[in-house]
Amino acid sequence: MSVDVRDLGGRPVIIGGGIAGLMTALQLAPEPVLLLSRSQLGADASSAWAQGGLAASLGGDDEPALHLADTLAAGDGLCDAQAARRIVYAAPAAIADLARLGVRFDRTPAGALRLGLEAAHSRRRIVHAGGDGSGREVMRALVAAVRSMPTIEVVEGIEARRLTVEDGRVTGVLASSSTGPVFFATGRVVLATGGIGGLFHDTTNPLGSCGQGLALAARAGAVLADLEFIQFHPTALDGPGRPMPLISEAVRGEGAVIVDETGRRFLDGVRGAELAPRDVVARAVWRHLADGHRVFLDVREKPGATFALQFPTIASACSKAGINPARDLIPIRPAQHYHMGGVAVDLAGRTSIPGLWACGEVASTGLHGANRLASNSLTEAVVCARGVAESVAGSSEGGGKRAMAPDLPAPDPRPVRPLLSLALGVTRDGEGLKEAARALLPLLQQHDAASDPAVVGLMIAVAALLRRESRGAHFRTDFPHQAAVARRSQTTLDAAIAAGRDLAHSPVLESVL
Structure with a gap:
């Protein structure tokens, strides 16, 4: 099969x-x-599913320094303080940028932005749009703005399969379309591919989000960082549907409580209770479920009668499940929600490969550390997009003419999903991680539809094995204590494969620890 080669004349490609x-x-x-x-734009992006909104210090009792302090505290020692400072201090201006682009933020009768509270925030600073439909409203405005911009060419129904690299820099993107493989010759590529929810059975993200951007970067030789840190949201609607409907943290911010089947608030003894950091609440819920209990969110008293008006998306999901939140408890369980790790980038979004940038959940900026502070992710994407754009605009154009073999199937995470769901959940242990790594290596080597998801899974499993401590969202039952020194992790695909091969021939990983 021939490859359609398109020279973009120096134009950058955003994936x-x-x-x-x-x-x-x-x-x-x-x-x-x-x-x-x-x-189609907006149809299959995690962004459109976001309920919680965007965090920014806009209240009269708030300031960026407080937002920064909350971010660093939630990150449990692993935030890049310089990156975090830059992003949270730019957050208020980012909200203003979105408003100028037509995002209809929720406002008080007096016209001021309505600010919500979420876990681990010391102030009300969450800006919503359409109640719990913030991501959908932001996407609506941005899609309209992009479609009205004549210099932005949108190609839908096409998926990147590989990046080409010559002499150590990016030279193009090989993609798959309904008419066959296409090679876009360009020396400037931006990864904005989202997260890894599709690699897990219990997830609040689109199942098609299976880490393809991480696989693209890893196969190109890029450095990836902090892959072991995966955030599980403590309140996903517990039912048969997958992906699982999210019940926003903002519901607890308005007073909802977590109870078991006896009505007991078992988080009473936890500092912060329902508004403790997400990793703390998720582990508490997980352990209570493991002890044989059922766990519920009780919204009957607070928010009470206004629940359906404040959270129409969640109310609709409950209704479809046969639940009336005004009188019924809402069954919940933790589900994979966000990946703090990603492609290692600097403050301008540059990766370790010249000509390659990353922005959004696929990138590891250092903002989130070991545990993302609620509603910082959309803020990060909007703020960092400006820095990435400025860096891309100021770079050389480049581009190549060489396309690789077109035999690249669409990624299928189903063979990988049970391995990661079992070994890389809310709690982990060394034996489970080793078993997963051993099983993932042959899947990676088969070069079929499971290969790219296995690349991502193996790299995460190895990173989790190497972090022999518990910190933030990474909790090892065999290493339950935190190390004295906080260190971010970095890895490459070659290093992960080497570790996997060691595991295939040995019951321990001492040679790489």
Whole structure:
């Protein structure tokens, strides 16, 4: 099969149609740019599912220094303080940028932004749009803005399969379309591909989000960072549907409580109770479930009668499940929600490979550390898009003419999903991680539809094995204590494969520890 080779004449390519990709494209305007989306814009992006909103210090009792302090505390010693400071101090201006682009934020009768409270925030600073439909409203405005911008060419129904690298720098993108493989010759590529929810059975993310951006970067030789830190949201609607409907942390911010089947608030003894950091609440819920209990969210008293008005998306999901929150408890369990790890980037979004940038959940900026502070992710995507765009615009154009073999199937995470769900859940242990790594290596080597998801899974499993401590969202039952010194992790695909091969021939991993 021949490959359709397209020379973009120096135009950059953005891979991904969520908030990070759309904002980067808009910030690059009027420079011409090509945006690749595997589906219709807004149809299959985690961004559109976001309920919680965007965090920014906009209240009269708030300031960026307080937002920064909360972010660093939630990150449990692993935040990059410089990156975190830059992002949270730029957050208020980012909200203003979105408003100028047409995002209809929720406001008080007096016209001020309505600010919500979420876990581990010391102030009300969560900006919502459409109640619990914040991501959907932001995406609506950004999609409209992108479609009205003549210099942004959007190609839908196309999925990147590989990046080409020559002499150590990116030279193009090999993609798959309905008409066959296409090679886009370009020396500037931005990954904005989202997260890894599709690698887990219990997730609040689209099942198609299976870490493809991480696989692209890893196969190109890029350094990835903090892959072991995966956030599990403590309150996903517990039912048969997958992905699982999210019940926003904002519901607890308005007074909802977590109880078991006896009505007991078993988080009473936890500092912060329902508004403790997400990793703390998720582990408490997980352990209570493991002890044979059922766990519920009780919204009957607070928010009470206003629940359906404040949280229409959640109320609709409950109704479809046959639950009336006004009189019924809402069954919950933790589900994979966000990946703090990603492609290692600097403050301008540059990766370790010249010509390659990353923005949004696929990137590891250091903002989130070991545990993302609620509603910091959309803020990060909007703020960092500007820095990425400025860096891309100021870089050399480059590009190559060589396309690789077109035999690259669409990624299928189903063979990987049970391995990661079992070994890399709310709690982990060394034996489970070793078993997962041993099973993932042959899947990676088969070079079929499971290969790219296995690449991501193996790299996460090895990173989790090497972190022999418990910190933030990474909890090892065999190493329950925190190390004295906090260190971020970095790895490459070659290093992960080497570790996997060691495991295949040995019951221990001492040779790489």
